[in-house]
Amino acid sequence: MKASAPFRFSKTRLAAMAAALACAALAAPAQAQSKYPSRPISLVVGYAAGGSTDKLARLVAQAMQDDLGQSVVVENRPGAAGNLGASAVALANPDGYTLFMATVSSHAINPWLYPKSGVDPLKSFEHVALVARYPLLMAATPNSGIKTPEEALTFLRNNPSGAFYSSAGVGSAGHLSGELFKLMGKVSMTHVAYKGGGPAMMGAMSGEVSVMFDPIPAMLPQVKAGKLTAIAVTSNLRSPALPDVPSLNEQALPGFDVTSWAGIVAPAKTAPEILQRLRASVARALDTPRVKATLQADGAQVSFLPGEQFRVFNQAEISRWGEVIRNAKISVQ
Template identity: 40%
Template sequence: MNAGLIRRCGAWAAGAIVALSAVSAQASWPNDKIIRLVVPFAAGGSTDLIARKLADGLGKQLGANVIVENRPGAGGTVGTDYVARQPADGYTILMGSVSTHGSAPCIYPKLPYDAARDFTPLAVVATIPNVIVINKDVPARNLQEFVQLLKQDPEKYTYASNGPGTSNHLASALFTSTAGVKMTHVPYRGSGPALIDLLGGQVNMMMDVVMTSYPYIKEGKIRALAVTSSQRSKLLPDVPTVAESGYPGFEAIVWFGMLAPPHLPTDIRDRLSKAIVDVQNGPSLKPYLEEQGAEVSSIANDAFASLIKNETAKWCKVVKQANIRLD
């Protein structure tokens, strides 16, 4: 056997060993190693609460220790960028959202990651509508009456958001553009302080996820005018959608989804996706989500990738029209 052939055979054998090792590692995943579920927001928020419920279920499904790791900062982009740079081995996954993968690419001119290219989409965990709520002293009983007030006195009314460029800021901008009205934006550091000022009358309106506004709506402390999903909320069956209230096609939902670093091996991706779906429909997470006004999603893998592209296009259009930009 000549030397060239021996070298080729040796290279082939070495490559085969590497390939077999990779296959073996994937087959043994998770192999008693800790899986980190990164939440790019502070502990205690809606993303964090859903992630912790999911982590518990995933641990049982996979026979692994799944821990939640909070890495907040810059509207969720710090923790999201961190996950994008981790090894694609299935041991680091992200609880992303419409903020990190829908609006962030539109509002941050120097975003360090590409929302479509730098991740492996696994599954959308849940969707939840915003609800347009107003201070109880605002003299409007429905969305049509509120729009009339805004048109009569465009300088008078204000709306709160969780901060510049957040999902409810952009949803509010989409609403004012769609309805042809103007309001003054008052940004806060999260939904908690924004809701406090809405209750106190310092601001007139807010778009907030159903789960945090629901207790105040139920107690009559704020008034719900419309939900932003295409269907009515099960928690608020008597509250019409924005589309029903005269603006067909309007939709601005919040979604939470699981993603991994790019180039995750297909078999690990499929195992993770299946485990997420099993937990979603299990006896713990699904009832919890429904109690919060959220809906379990069936969007996974390639369909999730398409959702990210569509959401980015939608919110970039809103950002451009409203001239919203963050450094």
């Protein structure tokens, strides 16, 4: 029996196969990227669980995972007013699977207080989208007897060395609000920095501090339960969530206006198509009835700003808070 002749490829066939393999190789990354996300996404929060940023992140993460078809897991990395979490995300693989819930603290205040952190809010991240804005609340334990801004000022003037206030950490919006309150009210009180809004609230409810400042969303349940007394909101107007609570601007401190914000960012050099997928998901999440109703009830304002618009907003906030910090002579001790 004769052996069969060896099978030979013509030069034309070999060239065609080489071209097909090259096309397949080029198509592979695009095909893999088109499947994003193919595994769970981590949304890092730079504060302890239980605070306003954590609450907002979990609300948006749930809606996003319903849209993306993958889990969006909130990971708390508290410390340095959000700097620890921000640094970790800035150094993460820019593949869209590690995101950060940026805040006014981490991305507008910290650059002035921690200039050597190695994290640049504009260069170290890609801006996915701004999510929400909300005023802060000045509150105290009911046992303090402080119910109004005027009573708070009187108490502080009568206790110049024994008054303390808590916030989510050094450089947080609550910290800046307290320093502005001291500056404009010409009073003295010592800042006690906690690792998040949740622990700061515990300090206020237990009477460890005289008053506290933190965004409204996380504090509302404690106010409604009678565990905290709402004294005033920090925005220039009252909050729909607490219509009977005055603003510091209208009572005691004209011109006082502090509003916090939060948005999602990704490590620098994240692919544009991934960023676009995330922006679309954030937009759909913020448009769901549950998210809109929850934010409204919490006194937060849905504030979707995608990509470049969010970056420009962030840049303006850096300039604004730099001026406040210089005028108030705030520094990290």
